Amino acid sequence: MAGEKQGWLERRLHAAALRRWSQAAAAAETTDLAELRQQRARARRLKNHIDRLIHVSESRLALPLIGNQSFPRPADADWAWRPELWCGPLPVAGVxxxxxxxxxxxxxxxxxxxxxxxxxxxxxxxxREADLAAFGLRMDVFQFTGSYLSLAIDLPEEAARGLKRKHLIRIDTIVEMEKPLEIFARLNIKHGPNTEQIVRELPLHEEDITVEFDLAYTKLNEKRVEKMWLDLIFEGPQMNQVILRDLTFSRRKRAEL
Structure with missing residues (x-):
């Protein structure tokens, strides 16, 4: 009740202030010069705060919403997810x-x-106006003397719960890079003592990249599925900058034949 009263009072005060400034603007042509000078000083102070509010609000409201889990997914998907790195600010933003x-x-x-x-x-x-994910991941690689470079993304328990060989796992991503390189996606599914792995090369010539993993071609033990994770493997990454603007996952069942 107190909140409603405070909200009502705030609206009344705002309406009164708006009415007062509207009347002052309408009468400015005939207002006494001494009073007009005082009104101008107050209006300038008020304008500075209003301009700052408009500038910040337009900038923030134009950005993708933090925590956003909205993205295109198959209509029959029974699970979909965007990892935290692309959703909200991390406690440590970089390494x-x-x-x-x-x-x-x-x-x-x-x-x-x-x-x-x-x-x-x-x-x-x-x-960017086209971005749905609030955040992206930038990786800068200078001299690279190793034989492999990969980024592993742990999928939540929900991704593995009820997983069947009739499922298709899909990833969608947006990748920017300074110069061409190859990126492979490897889906790993741990079931009991074994781990199934399916590898697909990302079609980097496309702006919006989609890859699907068909579990029908695995030896998945559906009763012992424990967890899933994805490895993004970068081939020849030296002297390059790679930005993953978005990364999303979804799961659906293959159509019955």
Whole structure:
């Protein structure tokens, strides 16, 4: 009740202030010069705050919404997800001279075998009109002396719950890079003592990249599925900057024949 009363009072005060300034503007041609000078000083102070509010609000409201889990997905998907790195601000936004097994957030881990790391990872705010994800991931690679570089994304328990060989796992991503390279996506499914792996190359010539993993061609033990994770494997990454603007997952059942 107190909140409603305060809201009503605030609306009344705002309406009264708006009416007062409207009347002052309408009478400005005939207002006494001494009073007009005082009104101008007050109006300028007020205008500075209003201009700042408009500037900040237009900038923030134009950005993708933080925490957004909205993205195109198959109509028959029984699970869909965007990892935290692309949803909201992380406690630590970046890492330099990244060592192998370093994590950014709770779900992303970088692996490599460089003796001396010249890699950086940083979460960046997406600002393009076309972006649905609030954040992206930028990876800068300078000299690279290792034989492999991969980014592992741990999928939540919901992704593996009820998983069947009739399922298709789909990933959608948007990738920007300074110069061409190859990126492979490897889906890993741990079931009991075994791990199924399916590898697909990302079609980087497309702006919106989609890859599907068909579990029908695996030896998945449906009763022992424990967890899933995705490895993004970068081939020839040296002297390059790669930005993953978005990364989303979805799961659906294959149509029955």
């Amino acid at each position: 330099s001279s990244v060592q192998s097994k370093s994590m950014l957030g709770h779900e992303a881990t970088l692996f490599h075998d460089c003796a001396h790391s010249e890699l950086t990872l940083r979460q960046i705010r997406n600002m």
